[in-house]
Amino acid sequence: MKKIAIITSHPIQYYAPWFSYITSNADFSIRVFYLWDFGITECVDAGFQKAFQWDIPLLTGYDYEFIPNVSPDAGIHNFWGLQNPTLVSQVKAYEPDAVLLMIYNYASIYRFILTWDARQAPLLFRGDSHRLLPPTGWKAWIRQKFISEVYRRFGACLYVGKANYDYFTYHHVPSDRLFFSPHAVDNHRFLASLTTAKQQATTWKKELDIPDNHKVILFAGKFEDKKRPLDLLQAFLRAELNQTSLLFVGAGPLEKELKLQAAGFSNIYFAPFQNQTMMPRTYAAGDILVLPSYSAHETWGLAINEAMCLSRPVIVSNLVGCAQDLVHPGKNGLTFPAGNVSALVDCLQIGLANSEQLNSWGEKSREIISHYSYAQATNGLRKALNYLA
Structure with a gap:
């Protein structure tokens, strides 16, 4: 051998x-x-x-x-x-x-x-x-x-x-x-946890006071410049989506600024850093995951893999390394030009248009990720x- x-x-x-x-x-x-x-x-x-x-x-x-x-x-x-x-x-x-x-x-x-x-x-x-x-x-x-x-x-x-x-x-x-x-x-760990993760996510969203009838846009990762969480926050506010919440999960140098800009908006939520065993629950809490990075150093974005194992649709910028491989526009998610907040607004409005589309995109995500x-x-x-x- x-x-x-x-x-x-x-x-x-x-x-x-x-x-x-x-x-x-x-x-x-x-x-x-x-x-x-x-x-x-x-x-x-x-x-x-x-x-x-x-x-x-x-x-x-x-x-x-x-x-x-x-x-x-x-x-x-x-x-x-x-x-x-x-x-x-x-x-x-x-x-x-x-x-x-x-x-x-x-x-x-x-x-x-x-x-x-x-x-x-x-x-x-x-x-x-x-x-x-x-x-x-x-x-x-x-x-x-x-x-x-x-x-x-x-x-x-x-x-x-x-x-x-x-x-x-x-x-x-x-x-x-x-x-x-x-x-x-x-993949096996995430796929095997799907049922339990969904149950845990329902309880967790209640603990966070996210309304039961709200769709959830999820950002999970480091609150740092290259991942552009502030772009997502601004796009969410401009999109004016009905019965939709934005959930930031993580920590980092931009946390104070994010919370300052989100102050006064009742449909924006924050949760602290989640360790690996809690990540299936984290992705299950979102209806769609967004990674708006603007950097040559977002070489792949393995959070996208993880979310797709949980049958989540995804929105990523064109500078996320996995964009060409894992995101099939209109089938399991969308891509947009990095740094273009207006384009991200459009993606949020299209992606959150209806629940049937979200479910279809999520199933396609799970199919795609089986090959990775x-x-x-x-x-x-x-x-x-x-x-x-």
Whole structure:
């Protein structure tokens, strides 16, 4: 059985279940090498601006190692936040047949790429970057040349969606070295919780004082600039929807401003950060999920996957990485130009036009998301390994 070393920054709630799935179902074995221990103990998240610890297991069902990180400012917020001098030696001791990198733009990873002997164990890369908001100027040209050189060191690359595929080809990765390994969440956990989540959501909305006869527009995530929750608030106020409430779930630096602008409106509600076990209930509380991000850093938007598992229709901006893959306009949701509040108003008015349409869109969401699972992600990795072989 082939041995695959996987290098990534820290335990992540979306990836840990995938690693467990691979271990139980794949015809190759893995060991995950973590460069930072965020998420397994209570830590402050800069985006949510609060301390928490994920409440689902992140280190069970698969083999892993933590590589000591000597950075005085550990984290993924800066280039020097991952400094792991023993990374090469620890991966080498595992004697892998191939190495999959899930990140690259950090000090430790560049050192690894430059010193690793790819003739003994070829390198693969799986990323989710896109160019939906393309950079301009001479710096962008230099960056393209540099990143293209980095990708030349990989024998194959895994792309998570259409925008990510275009990103790789822009950096001159040949199409025969690209393999589809879609971004996915633990579909099984969300799908299995649908009935219970709906029951919990009914109770929760009563606790929040949301009227029983109101449709609910949901925003769930960090209250930060790139996700543009203020755009959604303004669009909601301008849309003047009857018997409809807006629910913001989360926390972050824009929370005070959001609540200030929402003051005096009886149909706008706020709920605090919800941990992973409460996310099915969160999505079930909404009739439609909106993600209006305006940023090159909204590389996918896995909240959309989660909501679609709960049969929710979705509205996303065209700069959300998953827009081309998961949102089929007029079938399970709508897209709009990022930053265009008037266009978002139109989407809200169309999306909330009638309950029958919402239900139809929700069922289509569930059908679409069945093709974005850990099984498909693993199959893409398997195809890349076979190509290298």
